[in-house]
Amino acid sequence: MEYTTTHNGTFRDHLIFLLLSLFVKIHASHVIEALPPPRNVVLMTMNTNYTLKWGWNETTSKTEAVSFSVQYISKYKLESKKRHNWSIACDKTSSKFCDLTAYNLHYLGIYMLRVRTNDNHSHSDWVQKEFCPEKHAAVGPPSKVELAVSVNNLDVFISDPLTNSNRSMKVNLPKMYYNIVYWEHHANKRIPQPQIMNTSTNMVTLTDLKFWTLYCVRVQSRSDRPDKSSKFNLPHCIQTDGFIPWWQTVVYFLGSLVMSCTVVLLLLYILFRCYKTFKATFYPLIQLPQIFQKYPLDPLGSDIPCLLPVESEAELFCDIVTICPKPPEHHSHSSKDPSMPPFGLEPASSSTALYNHQDIRRSTDSGVYSTEGSKCQQHQLNSSQSSFEADQDPVDLDPVKIHDMSPGHDSQCENAVEGFIDLCV
Incomplete structure (x- = not known):
């Protein structure tokens, strides 16, 4: 009986030992295969913009397909005895940050944030972080700073920092004020000691500054x-x-006046020169005769004279005339020697003399040239006739006559000297 009891106790101890060993192995394998949690969890904040960031060591994971989950809850709910549920901010995201701005966390509230790593079959432990916006959120600089000069005074206009809903941060920080630092700016010189001014208003005037001096201003938002x-x-x-x-x-007034007068006089001179050129081109002082202005071209069959073009050539028309010779001087005045030429004319080598003259009936010839040609011929004939009359004796002589060329005159001028003289103009 004692042997049976001892044997049963030994068997029970071995069974308990085996169960404990199996439990330890299972727990150890679970710990080894668990995912590592995120590390270096921090909050990046500015006014009411909040972003949770973390790091992840990819070499510690056996799989590359990992994701992260972020949840938050108010701290007072977490400490209450009632059942609470965490709110999900980012669920199974591959990014290493989560933006909490859109969840409108109260600026004076306290929240608990947590993040963990997930893969296909398991997840890591939660990493928690406490967050209070009033305490941990940073405040930004003024959203806008503008400067205005009034002689030697400088007006500074400051716009409040803005929340994510474009409201002033003074709603969350009622005692916020501004730290203004300004100094004289000199190129390539040492910057003098800056001056500091604090103000809680959005407009401040910096007085008693130096004339014609460059000043630089920087503004900082502060809260105590x-x-x-x-x-x-x-x-x-x-x-x-x-x-x-x-x-x-x-000096400035006189300089501007001289410059304005110079510009005006130059414009007037240019306009005057343009006017003179236009007038000399289209309205010259020396006008053509009225007849040339009225009839600039000579139509065919018109009796009105016109100017000949430069490239045109006058047409020549010739008629054959016969000149009866002067009788010799040793004969009597009453007798006429047809073998001698008239006074003033030299003997010709042929029996017939031709004179070429311009046809006055040509309508295309210019009146000026026609008139000059006729006057020239008339003047030569008159001068020849005058010389001939001066050299004659008082005895009455028969004048030399010019007859038109005809077959009947050949017998009367058998011994006449014939020649051709070109009288064309």
């Missing part, structure tokens, strides 16, 4: 409760004005 301060905005620079001396005003 809670203690927060933003970064400074980019510098804004502007130059102050000053009073202009009277002599400088006079």
